[in-house]
Amino acid sequence: MKKRSNTxxxxVDVGSERTPAPSTGKALSIPINDITVDLQPGFDxxxxxxxxxxxxSC
Incomplete structure (x- = not known):
């Protein structure tokens, strides 16, 4: 049985063009269960x- 989380x-509405995100000079980390997605300024x-x-889809 899976544990229920408060997540x-x-x-997120994303356009079809590949444009870099605006740089704010700050990194962002997004924790998702057992992994963390780290985003640096100017990420795709x-x-x-x-x-x-x-x-x-998982």
Missing amino acids: SWVK SAMLAEVVRVLK
């Missing part, structure tokens, strides 16, 4: 969208 999801937002799609 909530938000909808389209690649993040692909990663999110894959994680949602």
Whole structure:
């Protein structure tokens, strides 16, 4: 049986063009169960969208 978590999801609307995310000079870490996705300034937002799609399908 899976443990229930207090995680909530938000909808992310991603365009079809591959454009770098605006640089704020700050890194971002997103913990997801047993993994952490680390995003650096200027990350590829389209690649993040692909990663999110894959994680949602698991």
